[in-house]
Amino acid sequence: MTVLMTMVGAVGIGGIIGALKLFVSEQMERVETRMNSITTDIEGYVDNKALLFKEDLVNRISAPVSKEWSLAK
Secondary structure, eight states: OHHHHHHHHHHHHHHHHHHHHHHHHHHHHHHHHHHHHHHHHHHHHHHHHHHHHHHHHHHHHHHHHHHHHHHHO
8 A cells, every 4th residue: 555655646746747847848938939039129129229320420420521521612
């Protein structure tokens, strides 16, 4: 009887461990998916900011140069 109870207990513990491993695996997949989404959002944000900065810099440089060029003619 003790052996039977030990086996049932071992199977029960194995089932609990298996369920926990499955739960952790699913949560890790969700975290990975969310991290990829956040990474994509950040990359898009940084790309947009870099483009705006470049356009602003070009405008700041080209306006005075154009003015000087027109005065030199």
